[in-house]
Amino acid sequence: MQKPKVAVIGTGGTICSIGVGPFDILDYGANECMLHADEVVAKFPEVHAHAEVIPVRYKAVPSPNIHFAVWKDLVLMMDDLVAKTPDLAGIVILHGTASLEETAYFLSLTAKVAVPIVVVGSQRPASALSTDAGMNLANAIRTAAAPASRGLGVLVLLNDEIHAAREVTKTSTFRLQTFRSPDFGVLGHADGDTIVFYRKPIRRAAPETEFDIRALDALPRVDIVYAYTGSDGTAARAFVEAGAKGVVSAGFAPGFAGQGDADVLKAAVAEKGVVVVQSTRAGSGRTFRGKRLREMGFLIADNLNPQKARLLLSLALTRTSDPAEIERMFLTY
Incomplete structure (x- = not known):
């Protein structure tokens, strides 16, 4: 054979x-x-x-x-x-x-x-x-x-x-x-x-995706802000000033940034159109878009860890900057 x-x-x-x-x-x-x-x-x-x-x-x-x-x-x-x-x-x-x-x-x-x-x-x-x-x-x-x-x-x-x-x-x-x-x-x-x-994943994956990088020269800049007690937003501010189009907040479980980082990222969403996606540093579990995140304009990473949320956000930003569309992508992939 x-x-x-x-x-x-x-x-x-x-x-x-x-x-x-x-x-x-x-x-x-x-x-x-x-x-x-x-x-x-x-x-x-x-x-x-x-x-x-x-x-x-x-x-x-x-x-x-x-x-x-x-x-x-x-x-x-x-x-x-x-x-x-x-x-x-x-x-x-x-x-x-x-x-x-x-x-x-x-x-x-x-x-x-x-x-x-x-x-x-x-x-x-x-x-x-x-x-x-x-x-x-x-x-x-x-x-x-x-x-x-x-x-x-x-x-x-x-x-x-x-x-x-x-x-x-x-x-x-x-x-x-x-x-x-x-x-x-x-x-x-x-x-x-x-x-x-024994099982199949149901989220959409290759080759049936809407992302095509074959004609791209680079990805939009997306950084990760890691939550820790006492953070005053210095790293978040530096990423925004460096030109980040998106930021993934690797927040405290179940999914929120400390106040110092949250203030900087909230302003980045409102004033510069930066897309912020809330993940968690916990290593597993999904985040949810509660009242606080909605008011700050943050999206959620679902159960993607921060490093993977960063990749999906980078690819999403090659297609759109519309938060509703990016939210759909995080619920699709």
């Missing part, structure tokens, strides 16, 4: 990293050695048992350096891969875990290909004793090739667990089970015998 074709794009990260020895599982970045996609695949040749793997060289960089230019490149690369390989079953993207959830959600809002896209990383470098890189890669390829993965938006695979890009977040610095979907849990599992799903 013919194996499904799965493309593997490398962007770097721990899954591509080589430390100085098998016990170098923390400071391996100092070795400054990252493999490209074809080199990672060659290091774990067992992945060929599951698919006809097509490695795609791109860049090997730490994930905190990944932003709009890389995301746009990935969207265009995936367009090209599907056009050139009509029978492509799926796409896997190797990525560092530090910002993996942001890339996954951004692509789930902007990718225009219908094949499954799975973003995968690892907590231990490819050179480490008992690395999770090889198994995560194999399971990501299996998940991308699985027909059941279609129509679920971009997926995230680590530690045998399959998550929705919108819901997943990194919760631990070093533990292998770091990626969790705190409100709703996993979509399914990559078990030894099969890829199995």
